[in-house]
Amino acid sequence: MPTPAGGGPFLSQIMQIEPQWIDYNGHLNMAYYNVMFDRAIDQMWAELGIGPAYMKDRQGSTFTAECHVRYLREIHLGDPVRIAVWLIAADEKRLHTFEELRHADEGWISATSENMSVHIDMTRRKVAPFPADIQDNIGRVLQAHAALPRPEGLGRAIGMPKK
Template sequence: MSAENLQGQLYRSAPIAMEKEWIDYNGHLNMAYYNVVFDRGGDEFLAELGFGPKYAAERKLTIYTAEVHICYVQEIHLDHIVTVTSQLIDFDAKRLHTYNEIVHQDGWVAATAEVMSLHVDMNGPKVVPFPDDILPTLDFYKQAHSKLPLPARVGRSIGIKRK
């Protein structure tokens, strides 16, 4: 894919169906399973960036999640089908900053997740720089995704605002 073809587009996962065990006693997706949905869709994006299961198995390098900020926007129910969109916000030698949304098949956003991930040598485990052959893909996505608007929920913090 070229940056011109990707310009203005987020990465979108395959459709994800809800599972009965994920639904809580309130009749909607339990908060823990929003993480499962984000993880499944996010793993697809990580594989697109070059960090899939083969990368981990062959190189003994992988991505660990360091921090996640989730906003629950709208309830998801058992009969819903969603996708996860992903945007590479930034990266440095050892970290990825991504933003993801769970999007219902009808187009509305159910939840958002801002994620800081670390590149890890599994033999340590310890945080290590990305290999040189991965950097062009990261540069490609950062350039393409930088043409998109910065999502409003990026950089938010939690707190009770006092006057």
């Protein structure tokens, strides 16, 4: 299952910043943070049993319903990154996740992404409950992740600082 033996969050494979993702400011363009977060979620979803094979064989998938990204520190071409993913909450149709994109060698956080995903019956393109076996997989990961310290920044809202 996606939780490493050490009991931490799911860890993606190490990814590299692609040259075409660098913008005129000389750092990773904001859109490509989402590409990397999405790639990490795809890795976790495959381990939960809801990856591409699930779509093909069972006509189910997930759609992102809401996303909140925080950009904390610039990342540049050549920087290796790894994404940690926590499953924060789940019910029969939704998954609440939190992701941290970190420099893979130095460990500092570049960005976070908090998301709500919904399960979709692709034959009807409507929100639907996960099948029982998938709910069991989700439940095991949710239980393991519930024992972890909550990541800093979870539940943040956009707003001007209070004076």
